[in-house]
Amino acid sequence: MPELEITKIQELVYELWVGDVMHNDVVTVTPSTPLSNLREILRDNRISGTPVVENGRLVGIISMEDFIKWLCEGSPGCAVADRMSRNVIAVCADEPLIQAINKLERLGFGRLPVIKRGTKEVVGILTKGDSIAGLLKKLDIDYRQAETRHPRSSHIFEDIVADRSSLIFEYDVAGGGDVERGGASASGLKTSLMRLGIDPQTVRRAAIATYEAEMNLMFFTNGGLITAIIESDSIRLEVTDDGPGIENVDQAMRPGFSTAPDWVRELGFGAGMGLYNIKTCADRMRLDSTVGVGTRLEVEILVGGKREVIRDNATVTA
Amino acid sequence: MKLSEIMQRLQLEVIAGSGSLLREVNGGYASDLLSDVIANAQERDLWVTLQTHQNIIAVASMKELAGIVLVNAREPEVDTLEKAKEENVPLLVSPLPAFELIGRLYKLGISGMRT
Amino acid sequence: MKLKDVCKILEAEPVRKVDSSRWRSREVASCQASDLISDMLSFRGPGSLLLTGLTNIQVIRAAELLDFVGICFVRGKRPEPEAVKLAEEKDIPLFATPLLMYESCGRLYAAKLPAGTRKEASPIA
Structure with missing residues (x-):
């Protein structure tokens, strides 16, 4: 070029x-x-x-x-x-x-x-x-930035001959509130999706949803797993943990609702916007939780979404 | 400028403490970190935040702030509302994001510089 | 408005001593002020400048994920070393102003910098 x-x-x-x-x-x-x-x-x-x-x-x-x-x-x-x-x-x-x-x-x-x-x-x-x-x-300095703009793997879905193909990325998230490490999964997913040549707006939506899910795992659970399943037209996120579970899913979804203690708030978290943010990024969202057993969150984001303005139209099934 | 005038000019919704709207506003303070407000806000400051936790009322009351404006149309938690009524702390809401609301307050002459 | 104009208006200094050509001409599309990460993440609009009093590494993460043009720390706060390190890696310009959040917003707004766009808050169905 x-x-x-x-x-x-x-x-x-x-x-x-x-x-x-x-x-x-x-x-x-x-x-x-x-x-x-x-x-x-x-x-x-x-x-x-x-x-x-x-x-x-x-x-x-x-x-x-x-x-x-x-x-x-x-x-x-x-x-x-x-x-x-x-x-x-x-x-x-x-x-x-x-x-x-x-x-x-x-x-x-x-x-x-x-x-x-x-x-x-x-x-x-x-x-x-x-x-x-x-x-x-x-x-030379800008080369590293340019790299994500000229993705190397952007033709992968066209190059593979199959009726359906998907890429699966897995991210382990540790619990225990180690603020320094948080966000690494979202960052890694963002970089990878950019390399696949997916449009930046879709990438941002996936990254934000992943980040919020990652922070929830980090602050509220003993750790969990984020799986991203990427197909040519959609990104699916599956976030699972084995406890403690959410008592009242409706309440947890409400913007502003948070059970975060003061120390978490002082770190800039606990605004009660986490699940709500995920919802605004998602085309479909499903949240299943059983107290004492664990939580499973599924988010689907359609690639090349038409939304210039993010609409609040995710379907939530709890 | 009186809080009531600011309320009218910026179309803020009053959800608690309407009995204290004649308070004089001296300046503005914006922060979502309670420790910061406790340390740095001054008497009769109007506090702009999106924290809705009930502790904001205790802080406003302790620091003798003129009132609290919640941005982004945030709805306070039930405890917060009750506490605001109890302590007669004016609690107002704006649909605007913090940057925009502060900009408009600033244009009204509510300063953020410390004396 | 460019980042160098923001610096002048806010009397801000770059946190990292990188050569100024790396950032001074970058265009600032809008501004948002927040001390809460999830609130930052509810904004849309790449090229936004973030004003914050929060100094931990997650502020940099938010800026990275949302493609902010830069971060200005208010009231003389300095970002934590890990935050600076990550910003370096992700090429995110950092600034520090002695001004308070309120005054910083007021000045930039008066200089006609628009607020970042944000999804309208609507009740959950």
Whole structure:
């Protein structure tokens, strides 16, 4: 998909700032630096030019070219100030990289000093190489995010030859209220569903339902199992545990009803919205519970649902 | 601004404590964490929350808050309602989400900055 | 409104010192304020900014599952280390403002940031 890639790079160029890709450790000289010293400075730092700075402010730029010209003239004794160009074009650190690249291109320069807006203080130097390296780095970072956008397994259901096929993912959830671990199942399911190329809205619904079910297992049971059965047109979740069970299912379904103790509330839970949230995400929902035996929750979410706005139309069978 | 005026202008439904609507509101406080409200809310603040547990009444009463507004059309639990009536704590409800309701209160001039 | 505008309005600082180009231009579609996870999960609308006083790792989970554009912690609260670590993994920008929740909402609302959409609460059949 070459077109897509170009768009992506264009986007990145607009998102990057000069300050993000410039070299901070810029080598500078002062106007009074003797030109005879310049050769070592350029050679030792492997650079072909350097900004001239006086009292922290940018006053000029001197390049290898200026130096060679000076050599050709028989190296008369003089200082940087006598040979530098005073009409310096610089870029600001908070300028978009794209502007700086245009400047480099238009002027045919290999480098531009970077100054702080307003103060003219030299804070870095930008080369063509930096710009490219910055883009590559950014591409690399974004690759991991892009991965879920270009799913690798999105054709799996078409590739498999069968009258019916389904994928089954299982997640073990520990009980005992270990808040740090909670949500790992929902997160894992979300990532997996994105990789299957399922639309983000459907994925979010499945992830939210899974998360709420996971938190219920974590806070109220000794642990349980979440099974996700994925077919080409639906996601089914089965959540089971072996106790303690819900005393009054109708009451538990009511938004705002919660049996959570204060410590759970202070963690941001116990708003009494858990089962209700699951219901708003589901196309079908079934909750069976027997006190002392356990609870079984079944949720069905249709893939590619038309709901722009989530409607409250799940069928609940208790 | 008096609580009654805020109630009218933002179309809040009063479900308890209607006898105390002439209370002056000094500022606004928004939080769903009781410990935070106990620590940081000030006298005569109007408290915006979606907690409906009966403890909110005890906190409002203890901190001498001007009243409580429940957002997202949350219905209080029965115990909460009873307690609010008992303690004469104004309990109001808005269908708006917290962000929207606070925004509108802010526009009425109810500040969230501490003096 | 972009994340960098939010930072300015809320006098907020990024929690993680990542290079700002990673987040500053991301568009904020809407805002929601909550200290309760399930309430956060009842909102819809990717690209929303979350304002919260809750600092545990589950706030990051909620942001991950709902595709929030970022989280701003209010009243000077700092997220717990595990929360920061997960945010890093999931590339979720985190900010901290000294302002209280109420003031933060008021300022953003006054700057015309809309509230996140939410399913209408309706009684269970």
